Amino acid sequence: MISGQLYFEDFESGQEFTSPPRTLGEKEFGMFADLTGDDHPIHYDLEYCKGRGLPERLSHGLLNTALTVLGASTLAPRVHESMVAFLEQSSRFVGPVYLGDTVHPKLIVEELQPQRTTGLVTLRSELTNQRGELVLEGRHVYLVKKR
Numbered sequence: 001m002i003s004g005q006l007y008f009e010d011f012e013s014g015q016e017f018t019s020p021p022r023t024l025g026e027k028e029f030g031m032f033a034d035l036t037g038d039d040h041p042i043h044y045d046l047e048y049c050k051g052r053g054l055p056e057r058l059s060h061g062l063l064n065t066a067l068t069v070l071g072a073s074t075l076a077p078r079v080h081e082s083m084v085a086f087l088e089q090s091s092r093f094v095g096p097v098y099l100g101d102t103v104h105p106k107l108i109v110e111e112l113q114p115q116r117t118t119g120l121v122t123l124r125s126e127l128t129n130q131r132g133e134l135v136l137e138g139r140h141v142y143l144v145k146k147r
Contacts, residue, residue: 006075007082008112008119008144015109017075017123021130022067023102024059032063056098064136065091068105068125075107084118084143091138095129102130110139118143 022028033039041048042058049057070076070086097103104127111122121144127136 004078005081006078006144007147008114008121009147011109011112011121011144013109013112017073017107019067019073019105021102021104024063024097024099026099028063029057029059029099032060036060036062054096054098056100059097059099059101061091061093061136064093064097064103064127065089065138067103068107068127068136068138068140070107070123070140070142073105073107079142079144082145084145086140087120087143088141089138091125091136093136095133095135097127097129097135103135104128104130107140114146118145120144 029043033043038060043060044057046057066072069089070079106126106128107123108126109121110124111120113120113122121142123140123142125136125138125140126134129135
């Protein structure tokens with residue numbers, strides 16, 4: 001992997017950037033609820049969840065998505081000089097994330113579109129749980145400076 005700051009020319013298709021795993025606990029659930037106002041019982045009431053066949057409270061989908069953004073990754077400090085904008089994001093929730101799960105974010109370079117002084121870097125985002133099961137997949141598009 002290239003050390004130091006990364007510019008558009010430094011990215012290669014298939015390149016992977018991982019971030020440290022994160023365990024989602026009461027603190028994370030509570031902080032997200034305070035920030036967003038989302039207090040649906042599926043996130044906070046264990047009996048409500050069990051009554052619907054769930055073994056534990058579910059994490060907020062957008063909390064899971066937030067863990068995949070470049071700014072929350074180990075890649076963030078490497079694009080301080082070159083990052084222009086976060087242009088687009090999409091997510092698909094393919095499996096549950098429960099209270100106490102440990103998730104592993106990964107970003108994979110999927111497409112590179114050069115422009116005159118910048119380029120579009122499309123990253124596939126993945127979030128897996130502690131069992132290696134894919135729970136979220138998505139796509140991010142960033143505008144990055146050229147050297």
